[in-house]
Amino acid sequence: MRESSTCDCDCDAALATWSRWSSRTQKKLYSSQQASPRRIRRRDNDGGDGDWSSRADADAARLGNNRPRRKATTARARARALVPSSGAVPRRHAAAPPPPSVRTVSIPFSDLKERDRDLSGKIEEGLGPNGLGIISIADVPGFPVLRKTLLRLAPIVANLPEDVKKELEDPDSRFNFGWSHGKEKLESGKLDTFKGSFYANPILDVPTTDDVLVRRYPSYCRTNIWPASHLPELEIAFKALGKLMLEVGLMLAHHCDHYVMQQGVGPYDGESLEQTIASSRCHKGRLLYYLPRQFSKQEEGGSVSSWCGWHTDHGSLTGLTCALFTRNSMEILCPDSAAGLYIRTRDDKVVKVTFEENELAYQVGETTEILSRGRLCATPHCVKAPSSENASNVDRSTFAMFMQPDWDEKLKFPSEIPYHQELIPPNGTLTFGEYSERLVNKYYQGKT
Ligand SMILES: O=C(O)CCC(=O)C(=O)O
Numbered sequence: 001m002r003e004s005s006t007c008d009c010d011c012d013a014a015l016a017t018w019s020r021w022s023s024r025t026q027k028k029l030y031s032s033q034q035a036s037p038r039r040i041r042r043r044d045n046d047g048g049d050g051d052w053s054s055r056a057d058a059d060a061a062r063l064g065n066n067r068p069r070r071k072a073t074t075a076r077a078r079a080r081a082l083v084p085s086s087g088a089v090p091r092r093h094a095a096a097p098p099p100p101s102v103r104t105v106s107i108p109f110s111d112l113k114e115r116d117r118d119l120s121g122k123i124e125e126g127l128g129p130n131g132l133g134i135i136s137i138a139d140v141p142g143f144p145v146l147r148k149t150l151l152r153l154a155p156i157v158a159n160l161p162e163d164v165k166k167e168l169e170d171p172d173s174r175f176n177f178g179w180s181h182g183k184e185k186l187e188s189g190k191l192d193t194f195k196g197s198f199y200a201n202p203i204l205d206v207p208t209t210d211d212v213l214v215r216r217y218p219s220y221c222r223t224n225i226w227p228a229s230h231l232p233e234l235e236i237a238f239k240a241l242g243k244l245m246l247e248v249g250l251m252l253a254h255h256c257d258h259y260v261m262q263q264g265v266g267p268y269d270g271e272s273l274e275q276t277i278a279s280s281r282c283h284k285g286r287l288l289y290y291l292p293r294q295f296s297k298q299e300e301g302g303s304v305s306s307w308c309g310w311h312t313d314h315g316s317l318t319g320l321t322c323a324l325f326t327r328n329s330m331e332i333l334c335p336d337s338a339a340g341l342y343i344r345t346r347d348d349k350v351v352k353v354t355f356e357e358n359e360l361a362y363q364v365g366e367t368t369e370i371l372s373r374g375r376l377c378a379t380p381h382c383v384k385a386p387s388s389e390n391a392s393n394v395d396r397s398t399f400a401m402f403m404q405p406d407w408d409e410k411l412k413f414p415s416e417i418p419y420h421q422e423l424i425p426p427n428g429t430l431t432f433g434e435y436s437e438r439l440v441n442k443y444y445q446g447k448t
């Protein structure tokens, strides 16, 4: 599944879902939480894995304005400045104010690797109901070198000859393996040509040899495609970073489980997050290359989602590297401090989120939010392109490691869930593979 996929999102449906959700689900789904002194609250998924493109900010404003206001939160307190829920970034004629910016909660790797250490406070602050839904891990041995080595390959992959890239495509997986560019449609109906992705499972080259499974779950079960003759170093760098991100993600998952259990909900429905991730054959890495964008004077940088549309990742945990910016092949600091990763906070503010270059960040995905019954919360996010005058020709490379349940893992969805309700059968049970393929069909059928 292409987690940061774009779609023809139906924001009225999203709004309706939100209304149903906010009135009923807060009462029902997480009812066990009512005993907890901590206030548990929810958000919508901002229209699903959708790219709002041109209507993004208007729709965000509409959704935001219809939502109940929420209390100040820890995340909010950490913000240096926050913009209104519209996420409105001044579009023209105004001198741009400094971007609202929030630093992630950070955990040193030396603490994370101690299984018996109690990190619940940090987990709650970063990933709990009042957190940002993203947390960073500092000082992971080996990470800085592996990050740079892989991210430097992103523009090289994107600039391989067209015929070579064509050979790296895998339409049968709906471009969920190998090279993918311009295959997704934006809400406007236009193809998303702003970024190119290279997808692979960094853990298993051949997740299964069972043809039935390959046909049933092509986006996970097909085999990796590597540019073995044109760029052999890609496979090595991709696998090395992906494996490290999985290892550290498993450590984080262990502490997340500890936190969830502490909250008094008992075990998850099914396996713990750590077991779920450890036993999965579905992990997917995505090397992203964002092409330079040029904005007209009128656009003045476009919306906050000008590089990657608003979405929540649908799996368990997503590892993210800090992006690398280049101009004409020279590594640079991004000349526009407003560019980068944005999230919507629990209290409906759109903020830029920052973490150190050498930190490894993790975001919660929808499946974890559902299975932890809202103890760990997924975060809507998007990426803004640089838009200031001196930002021309700037590109961005990053890597996302989507850790998700196995295709065979049975997910017992609660009777009401905040995401993709219409895909869940009345008995509420699907395997993760079935759930993912339904999502792929929802967003890609007939669109490639
Ligand atoms: O580019 C980024 O920083 C985030 C990418 C992302 O959200 C995704 O691929 O799902």
Ligand SMILES: [Fe+2]
Binding pocket: 003, 004, 311, 312, 313, 318, 381
């Ligand atoms: Fe994402």
